[in-house]
Amino acid sequence: MQEVITIPTQSDNYIYLFIHEKEGMVIDPLEVQSVLHCIRQRHIRLSVIMNTHHHFDHIAGNQQLKKATGCEIVGPDVHISGIDRVVKDGDIIRLGQKEMHVIATPGHTQTSVCYYLPGETEECDGIVWTGDTLFVGGCGRLFGNMPHVLWESLQKLVALPNDTRLYCGHDYTVENFSFALSIEPNNKMIKERLKTVKKLQQMQEPTVSSTIGEEKETNVFLRAHTQQIKQAIGMKRASDVDVFAELRRRKDSF
Secondary structure, X not given: OEEEEEEEEOOOEEEEEEEEOOEEEEEOOOOOHHHHHHHHHHOOEEEEEEOOOXXXXXXXXXXXXXXXXXXXXXXXXXXOOOOOEEOOOOOEEEEOOEEEXXXXXXXXXXXXXXXXXXXXXXXXXXXXXXXXXXXXXXXXOOOOOOHHHXXXXXXXXXXXXXXXXXXXXXXXXXXXXXXXXXXXXXXXXXXXXXXXXXXXXXXOOOXXXXXHHHHHHHOHHHHOOOHHHHHHOOOOOOOHHHHHHHHHXXXXXX
């Protein structure tokens, strides 16, 4: 038995609790009480905290959760509070028989990573926790990195199986698809996704998860290589990276 519990917190952050059997791991805990409530309610043992990057709104609950549960803290940066194990591309984090693969995805920060759990059967999709690298309908801002760095990281994620379920670090979904429509105002698929996520927000439901396949079709940043996007922004002969950089520049001021 495995389960992903999505915990919305603050204005737009998502915390995730992954449960396998009676063990759990939490991804990017901004705060503590909601996580403790979940693990106590389900009578599970919290074994590990996995941080995708070092920004405060993804690590603020680390120390208190570690004190309350005795869990291990892993992440990609020595500056993460309370860290026990610094991980890098290709490393494995185990939870019982489950193996989480570390994928280095620099761009949002220099040391950002994603965590990938491959699907084991046709009935069990893979899962990827993307932090602030890839959002539903969007991607992270560039903090001190060149656009090609994040573009190359995104290519690692789009190479995952299409049915891989994506859980990102924030709910920016309505804004992301609204921006996409500013680029392609007649895109029917994006219009439908925007309509769907607005309904979810009205019902106070999370706008995650998505899938890698859905993002490849409707995430404007992942489509920077297509002639449709290049033509839409007047860069028909530009490189994929230059188009991606221009999209990111426009989104920064959207």
